[in-house]
Amino acid sequence: MYTLGEFIIENRDNFPYSTESLLRLFSSIKLAAKSVHKEINKVGLTKNIGSSGKMNIQGENQQKLDFFAHKTFIESFKHRNVVCGIASEESKDIIIINKKKNTLNDQYIVLIDPLDGSSNIDVNVPIGTIFSVFKKNYSCEKKVTINDFLQKGIKQILAGYIIYGSSTILVYSVGNGVHGFTLDPSFGTFYLSHPYISFPKKGNIYSINNGNYEKFSNGIKKFIEFCQKKDKNNLYTSRYIGSLVSDFHRNMIHGGIYIYPKTELSPNGKLRLLYECNPIAFLTEQAGGKASNGYERILDIKPCKLHQRIPFICGPKNMVFKLEKFIKEYE
Numbered sequence: 481m482y483t484l485g486e487f488i489i490e491n492r493d494n495f496p497y498s499t500e501s502l503l504r505l506f507s508s509i510k511l512a513a514k515s516v517h518k519e520i521n522k523v524g525l526t527k528n529i530g531s532s533g534k535m536n537i538q539g540e541n542q543q544k545l546d547f548f549a550h551k552t553f554i555e556s557f558k559h560r561n562v563v564c565g566i567a568s569e570e571s572k573d574i575i576i577i578n579k580k581k582n583t584l585n586d587q588y589i590v591l592i593d594p595l596d597g598s599s600n601i602d603v604n605v606p607i608g609t610i611f612s613v614f615k616k617n618y619s620c621e622k623k624v625t626i627n628d629f630l631q632k633g634i635k636q637i638l639a640g641y642i643i644y645g646s647s648t649i650l651v652y653s654v655g656n657g658v659h660g661f662t663l664d665p666s667f668g669t670f671y672l673s674h675p676y677i678s679f680p681k682k683g684n685i686y687s688i689n690n691g692n693y694e695k696f697s698n699g700i701k702k703f704i705e706f707c708q709k710k711d712k713n714n715l716y717t718s719r720y721i722g723s724l725v726s727d728f729h730r731n732m733i734h735g736g737i738y739i740y741p742k743t744e745l746s747p748n749g750k751l752r753l754l755y756e757c758n759p760i761a762f763l764t765e766q767a768g769g770k771a772s773n774g775y776e777r778i779l780d781i782k783p784c785k786l787h788q789r790i791p792f793i794c795g796p797k798n799m800v801f802k803l804e805k806f807i808k809e810y811e
């Protein structure tokens with residue numbers, strides 16, 4: 481079985497930048513992921529359960545483990561001399577990492593949701609870390625600025641997530657398919673377990689928070705009605721965990737659409753473009769699917785703010801096309 485490092489080296493011709501820099505990036509990600517995995521697996525026995533008592537930049541109640549994961553990933557990225565700037569859901573502003581002397585020329589920008597779905601921690605529902613990586617936009621010599629973070633999603637060089645569930649799986653793509661690696665905790669090693677993951681041609685799962693039904697636009701309501709139509713050929717089923725990484729991981733493997741649309745109360749939806757939608761959209765397309773805001777491709781959208789929200793739809797092409805058609809017809 482390939483380890484993650486062996487797989488990267490084996491497939492180095494499919495990565496347009498230096499393999500050493502990619503290995504360094506993953507060395508940070510793996511180290512932090514193992515530390516977060518360890519903490520999550522015993523959270524009921526440690527002081528890390530529950531709320532930190534603080535609100536994050538999003539005005540959401542920050543869980544203690546949110547901050548632990550944020551700190552762990554930031555520290556891990558700081559010590560590999562390949563990341564020059566980080567944006568995190570848990571930090572209002574960008575975090576600039578000053579270049580050290582033995583730094584590789586390649587300098588990367590990382591955007592991260594350290595622990596997505598963290599409100600599920602104390603009820604033992606799977607949660608995840610989502611990461612998105614770009615090359616520093618402007619010349620390496622220039623100081624990192626916010627513009628290095630506001631790049632279109634199509635320019636990501638690496639995107640992925642770690643899902644902390646019945647097993648801990650690191651899923652990523654560098655633009656050559658989507659691959660999953662399962663952590664063997666006894667060795668502390670990630671082994672290739674899901675090579676070339678792709679959406680099944682026909683999906684039958686739809687994931688949306690039906691509690692917001694009355695606040696949805698007509699196009700979304702029509703799609704839900706279509707999925708619920710009383711018809712012997714209607715094979716759709718609703719699955720919604722309320723943890724993006726878990727809902728997406730299941731839908732990518734079993735075949736389903738994930739929808740977090742705008743509502744009357746949240747005209748831009750809830751999910752953040754830079755460190756939730758862009759990386760998941762990148763993986764979606766690499767797995768043969770489609771990701772949009774209902775009108776345009778997520779990866780083509782030019783970000784304007786670090787924490788901007790956007791309506792988000794991702795899944796098998798035929799299901800996303802179907803929903804976009806309802807939106808066009810009934811909006």
Ligand code: P6P
Nearest residue numbers: 596597598689722723724725750
């Ligand atoms: P709601 C978690 O807070 C999150 O950002 C995603 O992981 C999840 O899919 C969504 O919000 C759930 O939001 O409004 O349905 O509870």
